[in-house]
Amino acid sequence: MSLCVDRVVIVTGAGRGIGRAHALAFAEAGARVVVNDLSPGPAAEVAAEIGSAAVVNTDDVGTWAGAGRLVNTALQAFGGLDVLVNNAGFVRDRMLVNLGEDEWDEVVRVHLKGHFAPLHHAAAHWRATQKAGGAVSGRVINTSSGAGLFGSVGQVNYSAAKAGIAAMTLVAAAELARYGITVNAIAPAARTRMTEQVFASTMAAPDGGFDEMAPENVSPLVVWLASEEAGDVTGRMFEVDGGRISVAQGWQHGAVVDKGARWEPSELGPVVRKLLADDHQVPVYGA
Template sequence: MSGLCEDRVVIVTGAGRGIGRAHALAFAREGARVVVNDVGVALDGTGASGGPAQQVVEEIRAAGGQAVTNTDDVADWDGAARLVNTAIETFGRLDVLVNNAGFLRDRMLVNLDEAEWDAVIRVHLKGHFAPLRHAAAYWRAESKAGRPVDARVINTSSGAGLQGSVGQGNYSAAKAGIAGLTLVAAAELARYGVTVNAIAPAARTRMTEQAFAETMAAPDGGFDAMAPENVSPLVVWLGSTQSGKVTGRVFEVEGGRVSLAQGWRHGPAADRGARWQPSELGPVVADLLDRAEPPEPVYGAAGS
């Protein structure tokens, strides 16, 4: 391999399986020292086991790399602090935080209960914020102490967060929040030498096996477009020193395709210079819609 991340210290959350596991192994192949975080829960977030994280660590070590296990809950404030401290205490510093952990509790909105909403918002959105907050505090302190910082954060949003997904109101809301958090963090942390970007991956994992049921298997000897390993090269590059000029961006990644998502932008406008009357706004809105680009369809919606 190229050694693109030689000696960089990387945390990957949710790294025991799926895309997170692929990220951890890919960073290690490029010379990074990796903190493999995973609580080992089931698809719906129940149960816990240190086994998945430890297996990835053993794979990395067997290949000659350096890695350590962490099983803290990333959405727990103190647990997130311990996670960041694991990197610093084990390897002497932290260079890259990859926020990836999450689970699903899918329901149509009329059936979604409060606990299912809270659990998914917590693990995805707070589970991004808490490690980011503790890592940012460390990098700010390093910067203020005069020590050079060239750090990276890669968050994990989703097409569900960018376009919405029927039956996933909680997940879509959390992933949209992650995209917004990425923009704010990129603006706030640039002064400390930190870039913050996000990916919206499409790959075959426990969380997506139903959505990709028709594309689960690759042709014999062919390119497996849904393999989680396809997502990791961009994440590794974003975690390297080469990506220092890229921040505040969201990339969609699927198979061999990488695209830059274009988020909410100021569109067509009408300004009368005074307060509108409600009765006046029908034709105004119709004109704005006529001049606007049509929205991307919601995943799973009729006709999409």
């Protein structure tokens, strides 16, 4: 497979799980990979498995300076940057009334800021390159979640951060298209350390059969979105798990009732109920 030959790719949270699968899939596709993870051991193991086409970075992507150093690692090690895969994250699950301020702050910082900060530094580099007359074929693949699209009971912090990533993807795609950059997002489902409780009963398929929850199932779409071939696809959200891929449509304008004047509160009961009668709302996970 040669979709990404010589393309320079950053994968955050690449020491384990989906990020590790991404890094190995990119290497197989011919890319040079910056393996970012806060845990030096797992990151070094992934880089060693790839070989000379990989370097390790252990910066915290949820910090401004760390995200800047991450982008600089790609530039210094490989002389450029083509692809940013924002994947790093963790969970601190609690029901809303039990969730502490620090548990909210850290999950939002690592997921939402941990997507924005690397994206900012990467986009600044690509914009400068384009303005200097250089060719840019930048690709950003963000990682949202079904929890961000539909909500998930016990994960208000995670759901809010992932919903923010979905909205950020739309805005970034619109703003950065002029510089030759596409920005898409995935909402994956796979068995990782973050989801081991959710998918505890979904074990690997016996006798080498297809494992629908294997992290490696998510990576082929990410590799394709990172390729030159995907230059006309941007601002989209893909749900991916097992062998399934779909495009999530997100918020759209719905049915409208227009009085042509200001409503009285007492009038709105039947109006709202009529609007909702034909509406299909996906239930929150776990509700």
